[in-house]
Amino acid sequence: xxxxxxxxxxxxxxxxxxxxxxxxxxxxxxxxxxxxxxxxxxxxxxxxxxxxxxxxxxxxxxxxxxxxxxxxxxxxxxxxxxxxxxxxxxxxxxxxxxxxxxxxxxxxxxxxxxxxxxxx
Amino acid sequence: xxxxxxxxxxxxxxxxxxxxxxxxxxxxxxxxxxxxxxxxxxxxxxxxxxxxxxxxxxxxxxxxxxxxxxxxxxxxxxxxxxxxxxxxxxxxxxxxxxxxxxxxxxxxxxxxxxxxxxxx
Numbered sequence: 001x002x003x004x005x006x007x008x009x010x011x012x013x014x015x016x017x018x019x020x021x022x023x024x025x026x027x028x029x030x031x032x033x034x035x036x037x038x039x040x041x042x043x044x045x046x047x048x049x050x051x052x053x054x055x056x057x058x059x060x061x062x063x064x065x066x067x068x069x070x071x072x073x074x075x076x077x078x079x080x081x082x083x084x085x086x087x088x089x090x091x092x093x094x095x096x097x098x099x100x101x102x103x104x105x106x107x108x109x110x111x112x113x114x115x116x117x118x119x120x
Numbered sequence: 121x122x123x124x125x126x127x128x129x130x131x132x133x134x135x136x137x138x139x140x141x142x143x144x145x146x147x148x149x150x151x152x153x154x155x156x157x158x159x160x161x162x163x164x165x166x167x168x169x170x171x172x173x174x175x176x177x178x179x180x181x182x183x184x185x186x187x188x189x190x191x192x193x194x195x196x197x198x199x200x201x202x203x204x205x206x207x208x209x210x211x212x213x214x215x216x217x218x219x220x221x222x223x224x225x226x227x228x229x230x231x232x233x234x235x236x237x238x239x240x
Contacts, residue, residue, distance in 0.1 A: 005192045024167035024196045025218055027147060047144035053192070072125045072173070076144045096216060098145055 005053050008119045009033055009092050016111050018095060018103055021119040030095040031119060034087045041105035042082040048097045049076045055091030060084040125173050128239045129153055129212050136231050138215060138223055141239040150215040151239060154207045161225035162202040168217045169196050175211030180204040 003021050008031050012019050015035045022029035034057070050057060051074040059067045059075060062082050067075050077083050104112045123141050128151050132139050135155045142149035154177065170177060171194040179187045179195065182202050187195050197203050224232045 001195070002187055002189060003194050005194075022169060022194065022196050024169055024216070025147065027145065027216075029169065029194070029216075049142060049144055049149065067122055069122060074123050074125075074142065074149070075121070076142050096144065096147070096149075 003029075003119060005031065005092070005094065009053075011119055015090070016103075017117065018113065019117045019119050021094075023099060026099055027096060028099045028101070030097070032093045032095065033090060034085060034093055035090045036087065038085045039104055039107050039109050039111055040082055040084045041107040042080055043077075043097070043101055043105040045079050046098045046101045047076055047079050048095060048101065049074055050085070051094040051096075053092045053094055055087060055089060057091045057093060058086045060086060123149075123239060125151065125212070125214065129173075131239055135210070136223075137237065138233065139237045139239050141214075143219060146219055148215075148217060148219045148221070150217070152213045152215060153210060154205060154213055155210045156207065158205045159224055159227050159229050159231055160202055160204045161227040162200055163197075163217070163221055163225040165199050166218045166221045167196055167199050168221065169194055169215060170205070171214040171216070173212045173214055175207060175209060177211045177213060178206045180206060 012033050018030040018032040020028050021031045052069040052071050054071050057069045132153050138150040138152040140148050141151045172189040172191050177189045
């Protein structure tokens with residue numbers, strides 16, 4: 001299966017609704033369209049990679065400077081580090097993380113994904 | 121650290137010389153500039169993701185149809201599957217695989233990376 005990012009994002013109807021686009025070595029490749037502010041959260045045991053395919057994403061941190069990513073840039077948020085992704089306009093993201101990672105990490109909110117969705 | 125793919129590829133001087141650009145959860149994100157034919161090989165226990173950032177890559181398989189990837193497309197080669205990446209013109213790749221993965225898999229050749237290189 002070839003995954004074409006531009007085509008795959010068309011299958012995602014809502015913001016902050018990551019879809020699994022690939023699986024390897026116990027890790028997931030997820031795609032998400034995001035806009036606005038996500039919840040503050042951390043993942044106790046999982047590092048998380050944010051790669052921006054289109055648009056711009058700012059990742060806020062409690063104790064260190066924000067990181068802003070544009071298309072073609074990535075950043076790894078280490079396990080245990082509280083963060084809050086924010087996008088002023090729609091941004092199209094690719095995420096790498098362990099398959100068992102919950103999107104809102106230690107927080108349960110209305111943004112928590114209850115059922116895994118996959119790119120077809 | 122923000123990794124900008126376009127800037128990072130400028131640090132890579134040779135073809136088929138993957139550089140580690142990120143590490144998370146025991147996995148490596150590697151960047152490579154490739155052109156020409158790589159060796160036939162497989163990775164006994166590691167799935168391998170090929171994402172094309174720029175250019176076009178064909179992955180040949182012994183028993184199934186070739187897969188051709190253009191910019192913004194990815195494919196996962198499952199563990200144990202023999203494959204041969206080929207690029208007629210220069211192609212800029214992102215790879216995702218376990219940190220211990222050897223680039224030529226089961227094969228030792230002049231293309232085998234002996235010492236890990238990192239994007240600065």
